[in-house]
Amino acid sequence: MATAVIFGAGVMGSATSFPLSDKGHSVRLVGTHLDGEIIGEVKARGYHPGLKKNLPAEVKAFQWTELDKAFHGADFILSGVNSHGVRWSAETLAKVLHKPLPIIAVTKGLEAAENGDLLALTTVYEKALATAGGPGCSVSAIGGPCIAAELAARGHSCVVFASEKGEISRWLADIFRTSYYHVWPSTEVYPLEIAAALKNAYTLPVGIARGQADQPGGEDSSGARMHNPAAAVFGQGVKEIKYLIRSCGFNDSFASSLPGAGDYYVTCAGGRNLRLGTLLGSGKSMAEAQKEMEGVTIESLSIIETMERALPGLLERQIVAMDRLPLLDYLIRTVREGSAGPLPFERFFPEIHF
């Protein structure tokens, strides 16, 4: 049995305490400086206010002020901080880790290098840790459709753990796997990270298609609900995710599997990215839509900004062609102009033409 530290007490990180506890591991939930209240409630009565339920009784909670104690003797770390907290998190870990430990991150994210290359969050995390003087830890990624509340309800969830070091993802997969948390180990880190990040961005136009359908005149007198436009966007979205993974030189099979199509499907079933899209589609400006969703982090916007930064380099080196990315082009224009215009259906599926 292993000793796990979950670093960050958000819903996704905290939900992993269920399979870990059920498997008999020793679990420590460690809050960041922003998680004081959550950790307080877990300490006081075992209740997690984000998940709206009690954590397994065996989970030990630690405040931000108890870091040394919390990390002492840990075998691995599950990083539950969000993508904006990766550098901060690396600096913190550099101080408390005295030897290399495997880290697995629930966070999804992409950054753009100067030349346009996409950088997976795992790479960014590893580099930030080294820069901060920490030990050389290997950071693994989790991908696949997994809503935290469902995992915490011990519902069936299927995910992929990816590490370039196969022995690490296999070891972690064996640690976490239960009868309801189905984990496949993989070495395909970049395809996983690209699919996981992009599916958030590509959920936005699915929401826009739905929102535009609810416009006056958009719904029909016969009661026809407009599923066709959202479905066409979904098809083109899968296509662009696949194209971007392959163009960047990686195996594109995840695009039509769990971390691509599967995760994209669940993201389009609800959540923040879909909601923002629906508001934009209903005619609200980006400023109005964001105001209506005040205080909510919307991952799709930072992914779109990353892709906008990456594109000049990718285009210049002829790694991608813009006519294969009509939705990405539309998303960048939507963010830049602050409102959603008509979806470019006629530009979809350019590779089908013959």
Next chain:
Amino acid sequence: MATAVIFGAGVMGSATSFPLSDKGHSVRLVGTHLDGEIIGEVKARGYHPGLKKNLPAEVKAFQWTELDKAFHGADFILSGVNSHGVRWSAETLAKVLHKPLPIIAVTKGLEAAENGDLLALTTVYEKALATAGGPGCSVSAIGGPCIAAELAARGHSCVVFASEKGEISRWLADIFRTSYYHVWPSTEVYPLEIAAALKNAYTLPVGIARGQADQPGGEDSSGARMHNPAAAVFGQGVKEIKYLIRSCGFNDSFASSLPGAGDYYVTCAGGRNLRLGTLLGSGKSMAEAQKEMEGVTIESLSIIETMERALPGLLERQIVAMDRLPLLDYLIRTVREGSAGPLPFERFFPEIHF
């Protein structure tokens, strides 16, 4: 401008009268012997009871007794009969067609040859027409997410027209294409037909996953709705559709595009196949579920039966391996046993293992 005959007055066939009329073509809607009432209403007041709205004023309606007049001078035929009516339809067309005309079928379907090879409905249609002594017509297929009522509401719909004869699918695409009916021509008939047929079958387990989640104990006290299982099934479904297309020797790119993932997405948003799955997942037997849906044709069941007939030949010739098709295996057992057991999550994604 062309003269189009829509043969069969069901909702999908009849809905194509909107783009055809908007494009200025002459449109004749011809009922089968089962469509007497529908054609009567269209003749009397232009109203289509299935679509719950008036057809374009220019559409001329013909009863089953007026076949010769209806087909006289036609340039092409849109076949709107369902998959069970293909042989009957071919025999009828053989009597009224005096020269080869392009036929485009909205119907989806697969049949299994003796050796297990999958036969596209277009091939079955062409052969049935020749067997019945008709002229040598080329039959094209339509694929992609297109709910009839939405097309009839002139909502954006994206579809692929496929014919092995490229000049025919290009000609037909140009005939139908409007500002809201986006049509891509293709020569990939079999990939289109396989994706279009299988997505119906693979919607059943998505429904089962949803139905099982609504079981007592399936939903959580915290209110967690169970999207993760359905999303994992969706991911594995796309994977198996892709695997079957590729294994049968065809280009698998449609699996992760409009006719695969896109159409699968919209089918999972509602409809008969999802409903049957949800009933099965809620614990009802196949007999009870079908009784509850009495009178409704459920395409997924005949596709699953076709795949059951095809599998022995495909396995014997090592064209497919059963461990790559856990959902299909589950679906065949579900139909055979008449009830839905636990979904085989642990058997999903066998190709990710390393």
